[in-house]
Amino acid sequence: MTRDGIALEADLLGKTYGGRSRGWALRGCGFALPAGRVCALVGPNGAGKSTLLALAAGLLRPTEGTIQAPPREHLAYVAQDKPLHPRLSVADTLRMGRELNPGRWDETAAQRVMADELDPHTLVRDLSGGQRTRVALALALGKRAELLLLDEPMADLDPLARHQLMGLLMADAAEHGTTVVLSSHILTELEGACDHLLLLHGGKIRLDGAVDDLLAAHTLLRGPVADLAPHTVVESRTTGRQLTALIRHEGPIEGPWDTQEPSLEDLLLAHLRTTPEGVPA
Ligand SMILES: Nc1ncnc2c1ncn2[C@@H]1O[C@H](COP(=O)(O)OP(=O)(O)OP(=O)(O)O)[C@@H](O)[C@H]1O
Numbered sequence: 001m002t003r004d005g006i007a008l009e010a011d012l013l014g015k016t017y018g019g020r021s022r023g024w025a026l027r028g029c030g031f032a033l034p035a036g037r038v039c040a041l042v043g044p045n046g047a048g049k050s051t052l053l054a055l056a057a058g059l060l061r062p063t064e065g066t067i068q069a070p071p072r073e074h075l076a077y078v079a080q081d082k083p084l085h086p087r088l089s090v091a092d093t094l095r096m097g098r099e100l101n102p103g104r105w106d107e108t109a110a111q112r113v114m115a116d117e118l119d120p121h122t123l124v125r126d127l128s129g130g131q132r133t134r135v136a137l138a139l140a141l142g143k144r145a146e147l148l149l150l151d152e153p154m155a156d157l158d159p160l161a162r163h164q165l166m167g168l169l170m171a172d173a174a175e176h177g178t179t180v181v182l183s184s185h186i187l188t189e190l191e192g193a194c195d196h197l198l199l200l201h202g203g204k205i206r207l208d209g210a211v212d213d214l215l216a217a218h219t220l221l222r223g224p225v226a227d228l229a230p231h232t233v234v235e236s237r238t239t240g241r242q243l244t245a246l247i248r249h250e251g252p253i254e255g256p257w258d259t260q261e262p263s264l265e266d267l268l269l270a271h272l273r274t275t276p277e278g279v280p281a
Contacts, residue, residue, distance in 0.1 A: 002068045007035040007147050007179035008056055012065035015051050020063065025051040026203045029065070033181065033196065035146075037210075038173055040190040041183040042268055043200035049183040050080055052200065053149045056181065069147060073101075076145035080152050082136040086125035090118050090135055097139045109172055110142030113165065129156035137165060141172055148173070150182045154189060166193060187265045197264075199271055206271060215261055221245050223257030235270040246270040 002009055013029040016022055026048040033039055041049050054060040056069045057077035069075055084093055094114075098105045118131055127135065133156055140148055153169075154162045170193055173180050181198075184190055197214055199207035207214060218234070225243045228236070231253070236245035246262055253259055262270070 002070065003032075005035055006032045007037070008033040008067070008069050008181065010052075010055075010065065010067045013052075013055065013062055013067050014064040015048075015055060015060060016063045024063075024203050026055075026200075029200075029203075029205050031198060031205055031208045033179065033198075035179050036177045037196040038170065038180045038194045039182065039196040039198055040194035040211075041181055041198050041200065042185075042187070042190070042272075044272060047200040048203045049200055050151050053077065053151050053181065053183060054079070056147075057149050070145075073104075074145055075147040075149060076140035076143045077149040078133075078136045078140050078151060078153055080155075082129075082132045084124045084132060084135060084139075087123060089121050089123055090114075090127070091120035093124060093135055094120075094138060094142070097142050101143050104144050106142050106144045109144065110138040112168060112172075113138035113141055115164070117161075130158060130161060133157055134161070134165070137169070141169070144176070146179065148178055148180045148182075150180065152183050152185070154184065154186065162189065187268050190268075191264045194264075197268075199268065201272070207267075211264060215264065215267060217248055218262050218267055219247050219249050219253060219259050220262040220266055221247060221253065221257045221259050223255065226255060235273055 009032045011030050014027040015025045017025060041052065043049050051060065055062060055067050057075065058072055088096065094110055097110065098107065113134060117134060124132065124135065133153065137153060154166060157165060166189060195211050197207055197209060197211050198205060222244050225238050225241055228245060228247055230250045231247040234246045234248060236243060246266060
């Protein structure tokens, strides 16, 4: 069980596949995600995002540390490969969702995701990747879970379907106060949709917090090359005598620079481009 007001909490969480000597997929991860947040889980390939989501879903066990999530019947998990029963039809898949979640199943939410896009008689094995995603999301939303764990849910959707389903997901989460953790490589799709951020790099958490707080703590700065102390430089580039830098500011910024708050994409790209050891989280 999780603490009051916290939907997902990890403490010194570590996971290794095939023994400690084989290296760590995650190590020393700690965070407490407030309930009702829509959290973007971001990081390069191999950072540990799928591992973290599978641990949260209870499909993997930690090698060390703990992760606390709502019980299985109160969470929904959509894995990256959207595993569904290939021999069931779309209609039977949704019927199974209804029967496995008696008293809780939200048919309206599931049908909203389906949006009459698919023939209910089609077998799952005959669906395209994007169509399977739609069915998997319908099952997840129909379950009316407290916590939705979505591993790259939009990756194989066309731009229109992505836009429609992302909007629907956000509206549904806001209406029901659902906590969502959503991994994605599509940074533009996260801007405006997510209010919390977890950035994983090299199996460790590099950024964790409310998006607004993280953006307000950073500054994008342009101007003459100079020492940026006491600020923490996340990333800097110099062209001739011109400096462009993303800093985590320590107090007011005094100097001849143009400053602005970064976009979420600026912030993420700067942190993703730095080496895992480069920036204190
Ligand atoms: N079943 C497995 N057996 C062995 N190693 C694994 C297994 N699954 C993941 N790993 C390793 O764990 C690390 C984290 O992988 P994970 O899939 O969690 O990363 P990810 O951030 O989801 O990556 P991607 O963005 O490519 O989906 C990687 O080094 C990966 O090779």
